[in-house]
Amino acid sequence: MIQRERIRVIFLHGAESYGLREVARLTNTSARKLRREVAAGYRDGAKVRGAWRLTWRQAACFALECWTLAEIHEALGSDAAAVLPPLLALRTVTVRLPEFLVRALETVATKNRTTLDAFLHYELMDFAGTWAEQMESIHSGFRQAYMFPGKE
Numbered sequence: 449m450i451q452r453e454r455i456r457v458i459f460l461h462g463a464e465s466y467g468l469r470e471v472a473r474l475t476n477t478s479a480r481k482l483r484r485e486v487a488a489g490y491r492d493g494a495k496v497r498g499a500w501r502l503t504w505r506q507a508a509c510f511a512l513e514c515w516t517l518a519e520i521h522e523a524l525g526s527d528a529a530a531v532l533p534p535l536l537a538l539r540t541v542t543v544r545l546p547e548f549l550v551r552a553l554e555t556v557a558t559k560n561r562t563t564l565d566a567f568l569h570y571e572l573m574d575f576a577g578t579w580a581e582q583m584e585s586i587h588s589g590f591r592q593a594y595m596f597p598g599k600e
Contacts, residue, residue, distance in 0.1 A: 451476070451515070455523035458504075458511050459531050468493065468500040471507045475514045482510075508597035516566040535593035 449457075454474045468486065472479035486493035486500050491510065493500045502510070512520070521528045521538055529537070545553075557567035576583075576594050583590040 449473075451519070452523040455511070455515060455520055456527075458507060459520065459524060460527055462504040462508070465501045465503050466507050468502065471502050471510060474507070475511055477510075477514065505597045505599075512597070516563065517569060518563075518565060533589055533593040533596050535587065535589045536596060 454476065458474055466474075468483055469479050471477075472482045482491070483500060485491045486502075491502075492506045493502045495501070515523075517536065518538060521532075524531065553567065554564055557564045560567060562570075573594075576590075580591050580594050
């Protein structure tokens with residue numbers, strides 16, 4: 449199954465819960481690694497009849513760590529608007545920064561084996577969290593986008 453199909457299965461055809469192996473298969477992750485992380489409490493999951501289960505939200509959170517929001521939008525295409533909060537729509541912006549900051553951002557993104565866009569998204573999530581309460585009163589849906597796929 450290709451990445452696009454895996455993303456579409458999780459976000460368009462989500463199940464109430466998933467077995468750990470299924471989440472590993474859908475995200476192209478080692479089941480052993482995922483099992484270790486859930487058992488150690490690094491990831492949420494619950495044992496049901498001796499087997500680890502993850503809710504759709506837990507699987508979607510993991511998927512958002514495996515793929516960038518741009519990859520998810522690309523895979524979902526026009527369906528993205530139906531399943532993602534409106535404020536998770538992607539928008540291109542242009543900024544002017546000093547060269548040293550650009551080089552630092554590019555270097556760290558490369559070190560982390562990610563894109564500059566994905567790295568900035570990750571870094572700016574902390575910023576968004578500190579302003580979430582104030583932003584919600586100005587921009588309805590801010591908290592929903594910030595918390596996705598969790599509940600408010």
